[in-house]
Amino acid sequence: MLDRRELLAGGLALALPTAKGWAEDARILRQAYEAMHPGLYRYNTPAQMSVRFDRLERELGAATTQVQAFLALTRLTAAVRCGHSFPNPLNQPDATAAALFGGRNRLPFTFRWIDGEMVVTGSADPRLTRGERVLDIDGISTARMLRTLIPLARADGGNDAKRIANMEVNGLDRFAAFDVHRPLLWRTGPTAVLRLPNRPIEVACLAEGEPRGSAAEGPPFAFAVKAGVGVLTMTSWAFYESDFDWRGFIDAAIDRLIDEGGRGLILDIRDNEGGQDCGDAVLARLIDRDLTKPAYDRYTRYRTAPAALKPYLSTWDRSFLDWGDKAVGPDSRGLFRMTRFDDGPDGDVIRPAGRRFAGPVAVLTSATNSSATFQFAVAVKASGRGTLIGQTTGGNLRGINGGAFFFLKLPASGLEADLPLVAGLPRTAQPDAGLAPDIAVRPSAKALARGEDQEMAAALAWIRSSPAW
Secondary structure, three states, X not given: XXXXXXXXXXXXXXXXXXXXXXXXXXXXXXXXXXXXXXXXXXXXXXXXXXXHHHHHHHHHXXXXXXXXXXXXXXXXXXXXXXXXXXXXXHHXXXXXXXXXXXXXXXXXXXXXXXXXXXXXXXXXXXXXXXXXXXXXXXXXXXXXXXXXXXXXXXXXXXXXHHHHHHOOEOOOOOOOHHHHHHHHHOOOOOEEEEEEOOEEEEEEOEOOOOOOOXXXXXXXXXXXXXXXXXXXXXXXXXXXXXXXXXXXXXXXXXXXXXXXXXXXXXXXXXXXXXXXOHHXXXXXXXXXXXXXXXXXXXXXXXXXXXXXXXXXXXXXXHHHHEOHHHEEOOOOOOOEEEOOOOOOOOOOEEOOOOOOOOOOEEEEEOOOOXXXXXXXXXXXXXXXXXXXXXXXXXXXXXXXXXXXXXXXXXXXXXXXXXXEEEEEEEOOOOOOOOOOOOEEOOOOHHHHHOOOOHHXXXXXXXXXXXXXX
């Protein structure tokens, strides 16, 4: 639980002219989530959510700054335990985003949390080396920071590894959750004092978009062939408004691997949360017969969006306001079976395309994989066409919510909250967990310091030990 001092620190300067009506925002959010969120009661009972909504109404009613309102909204959506439900920084109005997330306050390095410690993975400051541990920042221990941030992290169900990964900084996201929340919870300035195991140093902070020296920074796709093994790195599949020809890139990469006589393929999606189903195009080049993806039936909580909420809803497809006869039900859970996105009675089918690469395939996974990349990992595992190497994924085997969204604008505070509309639910009982890899690799700060890529090394060793090699 966050204490009041942490909630207020750094945020009083962002007070709006009046807080009148902010409690109404909590009521609008409640109406929208109760009416349309398909996963609202997967990990909470109606009584538990009622208590949380009541608390949000009190907190927004008492709030005097947008910082307080944003943090209260974040705590509520995080408690739903859905990785796609949150006040998305990318979807806030420009003025709100500038006020809440702007400034020269980003640390000049990227990092992972390894065994509860902040471990540097790249740095724009040459005094900070890869593998170095940061013990505290401006007098606040990084372990305490992580404990404070976890209740604000978005993840599905009990997948706490994803919550920790959500609070890492890899240099790829415009608004990394750690960058968003650190200035809202603790006072920040243009410099920060870091305590390392053997010395303190003062570093200059960065503004949005300035590079931090991470190897992950760069184009979303990269491909190389070395010693007979192709490595296709994909750090993002979010290409909704992009001109990037990702299909062409995938096909060209696999064609090159085949032309050069490559004998193994590594797919590196460790830094990739998801986006479009780019993984289907990869699998289509690896199979020799139709592949039916694991059966996850789709459900929604409504057939027609409530009229009273329509002024606050925006989306890229207005047909989401009324599913019509594509939403069948409701069932005993209050959910409607969705048929709009089905490819057939047996679920989604991937068909072979182009020349097939038949060699061994390794997929590098991490807790970051929680949307389309989680679903890709599940499909790879079920198909047997690749071996997962790394850490347990994000997402959840009990199903995730997404596919279609409303962007809910709360009129009094001016904040936005993402509202996923479609749940993909398994047909059989599943554990409350991400997908475990076939070969687990435990990250090590010492290995990072030595410049080792543990997952890549494990993948190369597995490929070269394969009978097909």
